[in-house]
Amino acid sequence: MEVLIVMKVTTIIASPRKGGNGDVLVDEIIKGTEENGAEVTKYYIDELDVEPCHACGHCGDGIDCKVEDDGAKIIDELLDTDVLIFTTPIYYGQMSAQGKLITDRFYSVSRNPQKEFNGKAVFVFTHGAPSGIYDAYIEATKASPFGHTGWDVVNTLDAGGIQEPGSIKESEDKMKEAFEIGKAL
Numbered sequence: 001m002e003v004l005i006v007m008k009v010t011t012i013i014a015s016p017r018k019g020g021n022g023d024v025l026v027d028e029i030i031k032g033t034e035e036n037g038a039e040v041t042k043y044y045i046d047e048l049d050v051e052p053c054h055a056c057g058h059c060g061d062g063i064d065c066k067v068e069d070d071g072a073k074i075i076d077e078l079l080d081t082d083v084l085i086f087t088t089p090i091y092y093g094q095m096s097a098q099g100k101l102i103t104d105r106f107y108s109v110s111r112n113p114q115k116e117f118n119g120k121a122v123f124v125f126t127h128g129a130p131s132g133i134y135d136a137y138i139e140a141t142k143a144s145p146f147g148h149t150g151w152d153v154v155n156t157l158d159a160g161g162i163q164e165p166g167s168i169k170e171s172e173d174k175m176k177e178a179f180e181i182g183k184a185l
Contacts, residue, residue: 007038007185010081012074014088014099016046021126021168022087025159025178029085029122032182038083043074045098050074052101059108071105078117079109083185084151087124090134095125095141106145121151122181124159126168131160155181 011030015022030040048070058066065072078084088099095103109115123146125138135158142153159174168174 007033007036007082008080009033009038009040009083009085009185010074010077011040011042011085012087012099012102013042013044013046014086014096014102015126016096016098017089017165018044018047020089020165021159021162022089022124024166024168025124025126025157025174026085026087028175028178029124029182032179033083033185035183036185038185041077043070045102048074050098050101050105053104053107055107057111060111062112062114064112065105065108071102072108074102075105075108078119079115082119084117084119084121085124086121086146087126090125090127090129090137093134094137103145106149110145110149117150119151120154120185121146122154122185123156124178125156126159126162128163129160131158133160134158155184157181 011026013023013026050071051067051069056066088095109117127134138156138158146153157178159168162168
């Protein structure tokens with residue numbers, strides 16, 4: 001009897017714009033993963049009830065976060081995912097408020113000795129500045145909060161120089177790059 005192993009992919013769209021450039025690129029990555037039989041769950045942080053981390057230390061006792069919201073549900077799913085695809089626009093030099101909101105909740109994993117993320121992670125950053133401008137910020141983000149909590153960051157797509165929602169569709173190179181990232185997972 002053949003056992004089929006399905007790759008579990010969780011996507012986090014940390015943009016206030018559903019259908020924005022990051023969302024479009026993530027959809028291309030998803031198309032690539034689905035060619036490999038991936039099972040995909042997609043979260044739009046802006047549409048969910050995600051409280052900020054309260055830094056109460058409750059999670060440091062080996063207990064789950066005391067906040068019971070959509071953020072806790074996402075964290076639980078991430079503990080059991082093979083691949084995280086995380087996209088955020090860069091506003092004023094850093095990830096969106098939505099992105100910061102969910103990544104701050106990673107604290108509940110880093111403080112809990114019984115928990116660790118152990119999947120692969122792919123980043124998609126979109127912004128109006130030329131690609132490369134935010135390289136230092138992107139590298140720092142890969143290290144913390146992602147690498148610090150166990151993610152193996154295997155790819156990063158920096159889509160700079162785009163302003164209008166959906167305009168990334170005009171960039172054949174970035175669309176193809178996104179698809180190929182998904183196929184390689």
